[in-house]
Amino acid sequence: MHIALDAMGGDHGPEGLIAGALLAAKEADLTVSLVGDEKLLHSHFKKAAPESGVGSRIHIVHSSQVVEMSDNPVDAIRKKKDSSIMVAFDMVRRGDADAVVSAGNSGATLAAAVRRLGRLKGVARPGIASIFPTVKKPVVLMDIGANVDCRPLHLFQFAIMASAYSRSHEVVKPRIGLLTIGEETGKGNSLVKETYAMLEQSSLNFIGNVEGRDVYKGDVDVIVCDGFVGNICLKISEGLVEAAMKMLRDEIVKSLAAKIGFFLAKPAFRAFKKRVDYSEYGGAPLLGVNGTGVVCHGKSDATAIKNGILGAATMVQKKVNSEIVKTIATESVERQVEV
Structure with a gap:
C-alpha cells in the first residue's frame, strides 16, 4: 500500500504532516510519499525520521507549487499544474500510489482528483462525505460542501x-436517512421530495426522512443532503463542540466544588473529548472519483493525518469504488425495468 500525502497542505506546515506519515508507517505496513518542496521537506524529515524507525518507508516527491487555502479551486489546479496536490493525484493516475491524503484546500483537492482521475462509471457528481459521532455509533453524512446545487x-x-x-466500516446493511425539515413523507423542498421517491423505489435500505435533531441519535448509518446543507451542518457541529467545551471550562473555574467535580470526572471528560474529536475519524x-482520496481538516495534527x-x-483494501460502480449499475437497470 502506497499513499501520496500532500505535505504542503494544512494550517500548520509540513512538520505535523510528516509526523502523521511516520505514525501511519509505524502502525501499518504501508509506504508514504511526501509531496512538496523537496528542500523544505528534507529539513523537517531529518529531524523526525531518526526517532521513528520507519524512515525507509517514507519518500519525498518534489513539487514546485502550492495551492493555498485562499485560492480559487478551479483556477488553482488550472494554473498550478506542478502543485503538491496535482502531483499527488498524478502519482495515483500513473499507478505509483494507491491513494491521496491532503489537509489542504478541500475544493482544490476534489477538483484535482476529478481532473486527474475522472469520475467513476455512472457517477454524475463526486462528493465529499464526513463521519459524525453519535450517541450510538458514527454516521456518514454526504455531501458536506462539494456540491451546493444538486438534482x-x-x-x-x-x-x-x-x-x-x-459498509467498509463493517456496517452490513446501512440504514439511510434523508435530511429535511420533518420526518413525515412530503416534508421538504422539491429536491428532497423527488429524492425521497427515488430512494423509496430503490433496493437501498432507506428508512425515510430525518431532521437536524436526529443527526446525533445514531438511528441511521447514512444521512443524505446537498452540499449547502451538509456544510452548514458540519460547521455548526464543529462550532458547537468548541463552544460547549469553552462554556464547560468557564463553569468549572467558578467554584471549588466544580473544580473538585471536574478532577474526579476527568477521565470521563477526556473520553468525551476524544469521542467528538475530528482527528479520530480519519478525514x-x-x-x-476514479481513485481514492481523503481530505483532512486544515487544523489536523499528527494523529489526524x-x-x-x-x-x-x-x-483501497475494502474496494469501496468497486462497490459504488456495481450498485449504481444495478440501480440503473432496476429503474429502467420499472419504467
Missing part, C-alpha cells in the same frame, strides 16, 4: 456512495 439524481447517488463507504473521503492515511488505505 435528485445527485442525492440518490450520494446515498449509494455513502452506503458503500459505510473526509472523496467519493465518486495518521488516521487519514490509514482510512485511505482501508478504502
Whole structure:
C-alpha cells in the first residue's frame, strides 16, 4: 500500500504532516510519499525520521507549487499544474500510489482528483462525505460542501456512495436517512421530495426522512443532503463542540466544588473529548472519483493525518469504488425495468 500525502497542505506546515506519515508507517505496513518542496521537506524529515524507525518507508516527491487555502479551486489546479496536490493525484493516475491524503484546500483537492482521475462509471457528481459521532455509533453524512446545487439524481447517488463507504466500516446493511425539515413523507423542498421517491423505489435500505435533531441519535448509518446543507451542518457541529467545551471550562473555574467535580470526572471528560474529536475519524473521503482520496481538516495534527492515511488505505483494501460502480449499475437497470 502506497499513499501520496500532500505535505504542503494544512494550517500548520509540513512538520505535523510528516509526523502523521511516520505514525501511519509505524502502525501499518504501508509506504508514504511526501509531496512538496523537496528542500523544505528534507529539513523537517531529518529531524523526525531518526526517532521513528520507519524512515525507509517514507519518500519525498518534489513539487514546485502550492495551492493555498485562499485560492480559487478551479483556477488553482488550472494554473498550478506542478502543485503538491496535482502531483499527488498524478502519482495515483500513473499507478505509483494507491491513494491521496491532503489537509489542504478541500475544493482544490476534489477538483484535482476529478481532473486527474475522472469520475467513476455512472457517477454524475463526486462528493465529499464526513463521519459524525453519535450517541450510538458514527454516521456518514454526504455531501458536506462539494456540491451546493444538486438534482435528485445527485442525492440518490450520494446515498449509494455513502452506503458503500459505510459498509467498509463493517456496517452490513446501512440504514439511510434523508435530511429535511420533518420526518413525515412530503416534508421538504422539491429536491428532497423527488429524492425521497427515488430512494423509496430503490433496493437501498432507506428508512425515510430525518431532521437536524436526529443527526446525533445514531438511528441511521447514512444521512443524505446537498452540499449547502451538509456544510452548514458540519460547521455548526464543529462550532458547537468548541463552544460547549469553552462554556464547560468557564463553569468549572467558578467554584471549588466544580473544580473538585471536574478532577474526579476527568477521565470521563477526556473520553468525551476524544469521542467528538475530528482527528479520530480519519478525514473526509472523496467519493465518486476514479481513485481514492481523503481530505483532512486544515487544523489536523499528527494523529489526524495518521488516521487519514490509514482510512485511505482501508478504502483501497475494502474496494469501496468497486462497490459504488456495481450498485449504481444495478440501480440503473432496476429503474429502467420499472419504467
